[in-house]
Structure formats: C-alpha cells, structure tokens
Amino acid sequence: MSQSIDLGFGRSAAIWSNARDRMSYERPDGHTFSLYLSGGAGTRRLDGGPDARGRPGVLCIMPQGHSSEWEITDFFEFVHLYVPDDQMRRMFAETFDRDARLMALPEVTFDDAPALALRLRQMTEAILAGGHLLAEEAMTQAIHDLFVDPRYGGMRACTISGGLAPHVRRRTLDYIETHLGETIRLQDLADIGQLSAFHFQRMFRASFGVSPHGWVAHRRVARAKSMLSGMEPIAQIASACGFSSQSHMTRAFKLGTGLTPSAYRQRQ
Incomplete structure (x- = not known):
C-alpha cells in the first residue's frame, strides 16, 4: 500500500501496487471496489471468473462474502474503496429512500463503468492530496452512480434542484468555521440538516455555487x-x-x- 485515507464510519480507500503475486479473497467483511489505474494486463482471475485480463480503467466489485483467486504476472497500480455492509446499506437507503434490505451489490470483474471510474479517479487524487472531504464527496457520488447504472441496480437518478434552508446554511457555515482546523466529514455536515450525504452535497452546491470541499478549501x-x-x-x-x-x-x-x-x- 502506498497511500490511504480514512473516510469515517469504518470506510476507507487506499492506493496499492503489486507485481508477480497470487492473491486470494476469502469471504471478506465489507464491500470492496477496485479501479485499475495503470497496467493490469498481467492480472487474471483463476477461479472461474471471466476469461479476461485487467487494463487501466476497468472496475472490479467484490461484495461482502465474495471469494476469488487472482494471478498477477506484471506490475499494476489500483485504488480500493472499502465500505462496511451497514454503511453501504445506510447510504443506499438514505440516497434512494428505499429499504436497506433491497440493496444488492453485484460481483463484477473487469467491467467498463465510466461514471463510477471517474469518481474513483477523483478519490485517488484526493488520497494523494490528503483531501478527506473531497474523497468523501467522490465516494458518495460513486455510490449513487453505482446503483443508477442499469447493470448494477437501475435505480432512478436523484434529481435535486433546491438549495439548503436558510437556517441550515447558517448552521453549516458556523460549523465549518468552528472546525476549520480539524478533519471535516461530509456526513457530519449532512447531519446538520438531517440529510443524506448525497443530497446535502448537491443542495450545498445549489446554495453556494461550489462543493463543500471547495468552500472549506x-x-x-x-x-x-x-x-x-x-x-x-x-x-x-x-x-x-x-x-x-x-x-x-x-x-x-x-x-x-x-x-x-x-x-x-x-x-x-
């Protein structure tokens, strides 16, 4: 592991590299999202997955309880996003206003998912810059884009046109000023207005013209x-x-x- 970032509530992300190895995932706790950043042609799955090899920009999803075995014969770099099951279900329920029990995360190997890949690249940039709030914003948008994709859930995309209520705007800005010297979490800001992180960041941008990360920066x-x-x-x-x-x-x-x-x- 080269660099990592704590996203709060047991969630995290890390940039990894590997070469000439054999890896096994044996029913891990939590869900793992993997985006190949560079290389990958020497990586293949050995346990009956698709007969394909990795390449930059492809996505793998390893849901909780997933098992797989991989062979790596050449250098590659990738980013992993780790989300505990309870947090994944909470974000699903809050974002789409659906019962958390309806969340079903598919197992994915070497898929092209441009929208989700874009968010994970943004998260990679945030890890390298040490930007906790930017990384959390990218993660929140990634979860939305994941379940909106017809292959992975086909949920109706959330459309938000309004901004934050005046009292929520005031309380949010007061919180930011008071905690400017600390790590500011997107979820903590969203809790001020009793909103999901996804809805909050959209409504914040509508109110202030920039993302929460942009304002804090x-x-x-x-x-x-x-x-x-x-x-x-x-x-x-x-x-x-x-x-x-x-x-x-x-x-x-x-x-x-x-x-x-x-x-x-x-x-x-």
Missing part, C-alpha cells in the same frame, strides 16, 4: 493568509488551518492565490 486558504502576516512557522499554520500537511497547504494555497505560502508572506 477556500476558507482554509483565507485563514492561512491572515495567519501568514505573523511569525508562526508555516507547518504550524497548515495544521491550524486543517491541512493534512505543509505540502497539502502549499498546493491549495497556490491554487487559490497563485503564490506559495512563503512567497505570499514575503509580499506582506
């Missing part, structure tokens, strides 16, 4: 700018503003201002 950069007028070390400022590292702050700060924190401080 902007506010963290704004706080960092004000703190850079002092003498506090940049690493301490990064921590106080909720960035996962100084390099994470530098990337976000340069994206927001066109300058590195050091260059910005020198201009003050």
Whole structure:
C-alpha cells in the first residue's frame, strides 16, 4: 500500500501496487471496489471468473462474502474503496429512500463503468492530496452512480434542484468555521440538516455555487493568509488551518492565490 485515507464510519480507500503475486479473497467483511489505474494486463482471475485480463480503467466489485483467486504476472497500480455492509446499506437507503434490505451489490470483474471510474479517479487524487472531504464527496457520488447504472441496480437518478434552508446554511457555515482546523466529514455536515450525504452535497452546491470541499478549501486558504502576516512557522499554520500537511497547504494555497505560502508572506 502506498497511500490511504480514512473516510469515517469504518470506510476507507487506499492506493496499492503489486507485481508477480497470487492473491486470494476469502469471504471478506465489507464491500470492496477496485479501479485499475495503470497496467493490469498481467492480472487474471483463476477461479472461474471471466476469461479476461485487467487494463487501466476497468472496475472490479467484490461484495461482502465474495471469494476469488487472482494471478498477477506484471506490475499494476489500483485504488480500493472499502465500505462496511451497514454503511453501504445506510447510504443506499438514505440516497434512494428505499429499504436497506433491497440493496444488492453485484460481483463484477473487469467491467467498463465510466461514471463510477471517474469518481474513483477523483478519490485517488484526493488520497494523494490528503483531501478527506473531497474523497468523501467522490465516494458518495460513486455510490449513487453505482446503483443508477442499469447493470448494477437501475435505480432512478436523484434529481435535486433546491438549495439548503436558510437556517441550515447558517448552521453549516458556523460549523465549518468552528472546525476549520480539524478533519471535516461530509456526513457530519449532512447531519446538520438531517440529510443524506448525497443530497446535502448537491443542495450545498445549489446554495453556494461550489462543493463543500471547495468552500472549506477556500476558507482554509483565507485563514492561512491572515495567519501568514505573523511569525508562526508555516507547518504550524497548515495544521491550524486543517491541512493534512505543509505540502497539502502549499498546493491549495497556490491554487487559490497563485503564490506559495512563503512567497505570499514575503509580499506582506
């Protein structure tokens, strides 16, 4: 494993690589989603799955209780999303307003699923950047796209046009400002308005024009700018503003201002 991220409530994601190996999955707890990022032509399933090999962009889904055996003869890199069964059912029920017992997750090997692959690539970028909220947003959208796909559930896509109620907007922004120096979870924000994470992030964007991650990133950069007028070390400022590292702050700060924190401080 090269890098991983904790998504809260037992959910997580990790970037892996492997070469010349033999792997077995024996009825694991929880559900695993796998997207091949690079390589994969040397990977095949040995236990009666489809007679195919991996390649960049293909998806595998290993539901809870799944068993499989794999042969790997060449280097490849992939991202895994891990979701406990109770959390998967909760997200399904909240997003689609259906009984959690109706959730059925298919076993999938080397499928092309562009919408879902896009979300898992976004999650990969979030892992590399240390962006917990961005990764959680990508996961939430991925769950929606999974069950909307006719092959994996065929649920009716959720259409949301309205924004958050005024009192929910105020409470949400107050929460963000109060917890800006901490890890902010999408589910915690959604709980403020008693909404599903999926509905909340759509309604937040309708209200503010950006995603929750985009808003939080902007506010963290704004706080960092004000703190850079002092003498506090940049690493301490990064921590106080909720960035996962100084390099994470530098990337976000340069994206927001066109300058590195050091260059910005020198201009003050």
